[in-house]
Amino acid sequence: MDLHVSLEGRKDLAGQIYRQLRAAILDGRLRAGEALPPTRELARRLEISRNTVAVAYDRLTAEGFLDGRVGAGTFVQEAGPVSRGAPEASPLRPRPIWDEITVWPAWTPGVRWDFRVGVPDVRLFPYESWRRIMAGRLRPSALDDPAAAGDPAGLLDLRRAIARHVGVSRSVRAGAGDVVVTSGIQQALDLIVRVLLEPGDVVAVEDPGYPPARLLLTAAGMRVRGVPVDAEGLRVDALPEDARAVYVTPSHQFPLGMPMSLPRRRALLDWARRRDVVVVEDDYDTEYRYAGRPIEPLQSLDEDGRVLYMGTFSKIMRPVLRLGFLVAPPSLHRAFRMARYVSSWHADMPTQAALARFIDEGLLARHLRRSRREYQARHERITELVGAASGSGLTVIPSVAGLHLSATLPDGTDDAALARRALAEGIGLFALSEFAVTGRGGPGLVLGYGAVTLPEIDAGFGRLREVIAGRV
Known part of the structure; x- marks a missing residue:
């Protein structure tokens, strides 16, 4: 040793x-x-x-x-029970903000019916194909490739594959040089903060919105301002005048589920142009769309090069595959490369190479077609069940995409307490008020269907109705 x-x-x-x-x-x-x-x-x-x-x-x-x-x-022959670790007595103290940051979502063991948002069904993933490709990338000959030293922007083959994939599936305008490979949405947002923002800058976010993004911005010293959403998405007329950046989920608003209308998207881009504001577009699950016309991303409508487009493979493949990407205009290429270099240099090279091959062989597209059919059936079933449960106070918010949907509850309902009672019955889900940025927000439930099968949806929702009715 x-x-x-x-x-x-x-x-x-x-x-x-x-x-x-x-x-x-x-x-x-x-x-x-x-x-x-x-x-x-x-x-x-x-x-x-x-x-x-x-x-x-x-x-x-x-x-x-x-x-x-x-x-x-x-x-x-004889060893102590545990290591002492680092000295307990230290004069070093974290900044106060780190006392306020908590992990979201909190790990909840004992879940029988998993309606938590953002969890895909790993049983649908083609493990044999992935294992074959990954084994090939771990051969000594592949590991000895000089290119494996690592461009901070990511493996060129993967950046080319991502540019092709988002161009075909999402209408994103990008070449390999515009793509930076990240370890997920969170790192992409972190790079944007490092490159373009200063502590104290105002960043507008959707309210309700995605908690981890808000936590990251707050920890980085940004002043986060919640902006209400309506049936057309983010309300541009409510954006703060002093905003330096706007973080949005226009294709599938998180967590409510509606897309941002075309007039609203154009209004946002016009507002950002007039005020010289950065628009951060989080397109986290746009591949799973079940009805209606495809939503054109802000990035493809942008004529000024001020939209930064982020995506992830965690929702369409498996959460432990921590790979995502950022699409940026040429004026920011070098800065993002250097930011990636000083923060963590690059993502795991064998995994990047495997994902590039996975996309190029058509396996990602095949997986998307198969999983989309399965998720669409679950989406339709849970929409039907929530609609039939209107007598219990649930009202579904229309949505035609993604891996979750939301439903409102009557004013005055303690949705957080309801979520806790559901968890005690083995049902994992989120209270809608948990996503509020300012105030408590309207009560409701956010129901993910990525990790539950059709029979599990029926059984789990049946138990949830009993929880809502107070019978358990």
Whole structure:
């Protein structure tokens, strides 16, 4: 093992080795059964005599910490239960904002019917095809590729594949040079903040909206302002005059589900142009559209190059595949490359190469067609069930895309308490008020259908109606 031992001066060398090894054993850094380096090897590394190391080993053996086995080596015999970790007493303190940030969504064990938003069905993913491609990218010949050193913007093959994919499936205007590969939407937004914004800048977000984006902006020192949405999406007339950036989900408003109308999208772009504002477009699940005409993204309508377009593969493939992308105009290419470089350089190269091949072989398009049919059936079923449950106070908000839908509840309903009671019955879902930026927001429920099968939807919603009615 790569054991770290350091010596200070030339006094009591055997004692120094003894104390460091004993502390490592008691701390649990050296576990019972682990082999120590031979005395000759450790002596060579420390540039001391072998006898000095042997004295330390002998003392630890005599005290029962080590066990010397003839012809086999020296092994730890007794170990501490846990490592001490870093010193508890430290003068360092985080900025106060980090006392206010919490993980969203919180992990909730024991869920039987998973209606949580943003969770795709990993059972639909073509694991065999992915495993084949990934194995090919882990061959020594592939890993020795000089290109694997890593362009901060991401592997060129993947950026080309992404540009083609979003051009065909989303009408996004982009070439490989416009694409920056990220580890998801959150990192893409973080790069935008680093490159274009200053602490104290006002950033307008939809209200209700996506909590992690709001948390990231707040932690970065932005002044976040919630802007109400209506049936046509973000209300441009309610945008703050001093906004420096606007974060929107125009294709499928999160969490309410309506698309931003074409007049409203044009009004937003005109407003941003007149005030020299950055528009951040989060297109997180536009591939899953089940009816109506495709929604043209803001990026394709933008004639000024002020829309930054973000996307992710977590919703269409699997959440643990932390890959997303950012599409930016040429004037920002170098800055985003450097921001990516100083923050984490690049994403996992074998996974990037595998995803490029996955797209180029048509496997992503095939997976989308198959999963879209399945999710559409679930969308229709849960819409039907919510519509039939109007007597319980639920009113569905019309939506024709994505992996979730929302339903309102009568004013005065404590939707957070209702969500907690549902969780106690094994139903995982979110209260609509949880997404409010200012105030509490209107009560309702946000129901994801990515992770539940059709039979599970029927059973889980049946139990949810009992929870709403107070029968459980």
